[in-house]
Amino acid sequence: MRLFIIIFISLVGLNGASVDCTKIFEERKSELLKEVEKIDEARQSFEALRAASNALFDKQRESLKKQREDLNATMQKIKAKEENIKKLIEENKKLLEAIKGAKDDKISESYAKMKDSAAANILQELPINEAAAVLFTLQAKKVSKIMAKMDPKKASQITQRLRKGPPFTDIK
Numbered sequence: 001m002r003l004f005i006i007i008f009i010s011l012v013g014l015n016g017a018s019v020d021c022t023k024i025f026e027e028r029k030s031e032l033l034k035e036v037e038k039i040d041e042a043r044q045s046f047e048a049l050r051a052a053s054n055a056l057f058d059k060q061r062e063s064l065k066k067q068r069e070d071l072n073a074t075m076q077k078i079k080a081k082e083e084n085i086k087k088l089i090e091e092n093k094k095l096l097e098a099i100k101g102a103k104d105d106k107i108s109e110s111y112a113k114m115k116d117s118a119a120a121n122i123l124q125e126l127p128i129n130e131a132a133a134v135l136f137t138l139q140a141k142k143v144s145k146i147m148a149k150m151d152p153k154k155a156s157q158i159t160q161r162l163r164k165g166p167p168f169t170d171i172k
Contacts, residue, residue, distance in 0.1 A: 108137035116142075120149035123158070132161040133168035 123131040
């Protein structure tokens, strides 16, 4: 009988232990489900954050692309303006050369029409470079007549300067 009671208690204890295991498994299952829900919420939050970040990056890329396009357009405008300025500078240089040529021609023409002695007196008073520049534009026959009427010292200085050739600047 004792054996029977011990067996009965063992069976009840075993049966109670299996009920407890099931209960523990059920509790653990609910804990795991809660953890899975937390992980799922975290994953959804992460996905939302990633989508928001990607949207922000896309927006920034578009903004950067637009800025780059604007910058390129501005650079093209600047290059076009630079080219225009270079053309204007070249045109101005040509005009200045034409004006200078016309001025030199007019001066040369004036000295060519002058009497030799009057031209000699005027050229003697000019700086050597300027006198050489004027004489350089005249015909050799006219130059020789004018130089013959000049002070020999001044004529020799002008001749030395003429020998160096143009441009007639302040070269000593």
